[in-house]
Amino acid sequence: MSVSLFFPAVLVSVCPEEACTGGALTITCQAVSEGARSDPTLVLSTHNLYWRNDAQHAAHILYVTKEGNEISLGLLGPGVRRAIPSLYNDVFRARAVRPGHHDDGKLMLEHQVSAVQLKDCDCQDVEFVDCAKPPFKGPRHQFNDPVVFENHVEHPVDLFWWNGTCEELISWKEVGGMQPLRSLNIQSTHGHTFRARNAFSRKLLMQHTLSDVVLRDCDGSSRGRSNNPLDTLRLATSELKAEQDLLQEKLASKLSVLLATIRKAALNISTQDVANHHPMKDVYSDPRVPLHHLATFQPHGSVHIKY
Numbered sequence: 001m002s003v004s005l006f007f008p009a010v011l012v013s014v015c016p017e018e019a020c021t022g023g024a025l026t027i028t029c030q031a032v033s034e035g036a037r038s039d040p041t042l043v044l045s046t047h048n049l050y051w052r053n054d055a056q057h058a059a060h061i062l063y064v065t066k067e068g069n070e071i072s073l074g075l076l077g078p079g080v081r082r083a084i085p086s087l088y089n090d091v092f093r094a095r096a097v098r099p100g101h102h103d104d105g106k107l108m109l110e111h112q113v114s115a116v117q118l119k120d121c122d123c124q125d126v127e128f129v130d131c132a133k134p135p136f137k138g139p140r141h142q143f144n145d146p147v148v149f150e151n152h153v154e155h156p157v158d159l160f161w162w163n164g165t166c167e168e169l170i171s172w173k174e175v176g177g178m179q180p181l182r183s184l185n186i187q188s189t190h191g192h193t194f195r196a197r198n199a200f201s202r203k204l205l206m207q208h209t210l211s212d213v214v215l216r217d218c219d220g221s222s223r224g225r226s227n228n229p230l231d232t233l234r235l236a237t238s239e240l241k242a243e244q245d246l247l248q249e250k251l252a253s254k255l256s257v258l259l260a261t262i263r264k265a266a267l268n269i270s271t272q273d274v275a276n277h278h279p280m281k282d283v284y285s286d287p288r289v290p291l292h293h294l295a296t297f298q299p300h301g302s303v304h305i306k307y
Contacts, residue, residue, distance in 0.1 A: 022195075040089050047090075052213070053076045055215050057217070060105075089114065148186075151181060158196070167195060
C-alpha cells in the first residue's frame with residue numbers, strides 16, 4: 001500500500017527587487033489613477049513622509065482630497081529634501097515644473113501613504129544572526145518616525161530590526177509571531193532596516209528600509225541635459241519665476257482677506273470717531289474701491305499698501 005503525502009502550497013508574492021535588498025523603491029513616471037483619493041485614518045500616530053527631488057527640475061507637491069482635487073503644498077527644488085506630516089491613506093502627487101517645456105505639469109509620481117505589507121518575496125536567504133539582547137521597552141530618545149507593518153503571509157512572521165551586524169526582535173509581544181493580517185505599529189527612525197522572517201524556520205521573507213519618496217526625471221533629461229551654462233541659467237531662472245508666481249498668488253489671496261478685514265473694521269467705526277480718524281480711511285471703507293487699488297506688487301516681489 002502506498003501512502004501519498006500532500007503539503008500545502010506556499011504562495012510566493014511578486015515583489016520588486018528592493019523588497020529583498022531593503023533599498024528605496026525606484027518609481028518612474030506614471031499615469032494618474034482616477035480612483036486615487038485621500039481617505040485619511042489615524043493609526044495611533046501620524047506618518048512622516050520624506051520627499052527628495054533627484055530630478056533636474058523643480059516639482060510641485062500636491063495633496064489629493066477626497067473629492068479628487070489637488071491642493072498645492074509648495075514647490076520642491078532640484079536636490080531638495082522635505083518632510084510632510086501625513087496620515088495613513090493620504091494621497092499625494094508630484095508634477096513637473098518646467099515652464100515652456102512640453103512636460104510642464106506632467107505627473108512624476110503618485111504616492112499613497114499605507115502600511116508596509118509583509119510578504120513572502122522568495123528572497124535569497126540571509127543567515128540569521130541574533131543580537132541576543134533583552135527586548136527593548138523604551139523610552140526612545142531619538143526623533144520618532146512611526147511605521148505600521150501588516151502581515152500578508154499565510155503563516156506567522158517575526159519582525160526584526162537589523163542594525164547592520166545582527167537582528168533584534170521587534171515583534172516580541174506577538175507570542176508565536178505576527179499572525180496573518182495582524183498589524184504592528186512601532187516607533188522607529190528614518191533609515192532603519194527591518195527584516196521579516198518565518199516565525200518557525202527563520203527564513204528571510206523580505207526586508208524594508210524606511211526611506212525617502214524619491215522623484216526622478218520623467219524623460220531621462222538628467223542624462224541628456226545641456227552642458228551650456230546659459231541653458232542651465234535659463235532653466236534655473238524659469239523655475240524660480242514659477243515659484244515666485246505661485247508665492248505671489250498665495251500672498252495675493254492672503255492680502256485680499258487682510259484688506260477685506262480692514263475694510264470691515266473701517267465700516268464699523270462709530271460716527272463720533274469719524275472726525276478723528278485718518279482722512280484716507282474712507283478709501284478702505286468705501287466698498288466701491290476695488291481691493292487691487294489698495295495694494296500692488298512691486299517688481300522685486302514686495303507688496304506696497306497705498307494710502
